[in-house]
Amino acid sequence: MGSSPQPKSNSFLNGCLIFCIIVFLLLIIGWGSLIGAASFLNVGGRVKPVDAIVVLSGDDGDRILEAVKWYNKNYGNYFVITKTHTEDIGEGQTYSEKLMRLAMEGGIPADSILFTEGEASSTVEEAKAIKQLAQQRNIESILVITAPYHTRRTTIIFDREFSDVDIKVLVHPVEDSWYKPLTWYLSSEGWRQTIAEYGSLFLIWANR
Numbered sequence: 001m002g003s004s005p006q007p008k009s010n011s012f013l014n015g016c017l018i019f020c021i022i023v024f025l026l027l028i029i030g031w032g033s034l035i036g037a038a039s040f041l042n043v044g045g046r047v048k049p050v051d052a053i054v055v056l057s058g059d060d061g062d063r064i065l066e067a068v069k070w071y072n073k074n075y076g077n078y079f080v081i082t083k084t085h086t087e088d089i090g091e092g093q094t095y096s097e098k099l100m101r102l103a104m105e106g107g108i109p110a111d112s113i114l115f116t117e118g119e120a121s122s123t124v125e126e127a128k129a130i131k132q133l134a135q136q137r138n139i140e141s142i143l144v145i146t147a148p149y150h151t152r153r154t155t156i157i158f159d160r161e162f163s164d165v166d167i168k169v170l171v172h173p174v175e176d177s178w179y180k181p182l183t184w185y186l187s188s189e190g191w192r193q194t195i196a197e198y199g200s201l202f203l204i205w206a207n208r
Helices: 006-041 062-072 095-105 123-136 148-161 188-206
Strands: 052-055 078-081 113-115 141-146 168-173
Touching: 006 148, 006 188, 052 062, 062 078, 062 095, 062 141, 062 168, 078 095, 095 113, 123 141, 123 148, 141 148, 148 168, 148 188
Parallel strands: 052 078, 052 141, 078 113, 141 168
Antiparallel strands: none
16 A cells, blocks of 8 residues: 655645745734834824914925815914925916915915015924024913824924923824825825935934
């Protein structure tokens, strides 16, 4: 009688099963890491009424629309737009004028809109300009609206810049943003923004 090949066959199947389980676990861990990377960047507490809603520059209007939503729900008295070094966008219009037009189209009264002084070239400079405006206008609380991936860095910067004044700062992400923990890695823009944010966070922590 010949020997049965069954033991070798079982060993091969067991090996394949173990390999598939390991690959599956690695995929789950990798997917979870991608979700966690985006979730770490996206922070922000519950929105509360403030003296001024502040829109950080950096997109084509999503942040403005988010800020308009909260202003129209009576969560702010002033609507602040920051000026940046990218003011000149051609066609006889500046970037902040474009944002102001979007805000007014959303129902924000012109006399409620304020602009920061100067032209900021970074989030740090925006924070400094907002702090100066808040002190000039006796603003005691602000709600900062920015992109989800930008909220952790914004929180760190504003906490640091406002640490010596009695002004309450809340940071809130654009809720209906393209940047979501479950899907950000499916686009090149998602990778670019995520890598850039982690690079900026590393520089902040390295320079403490």
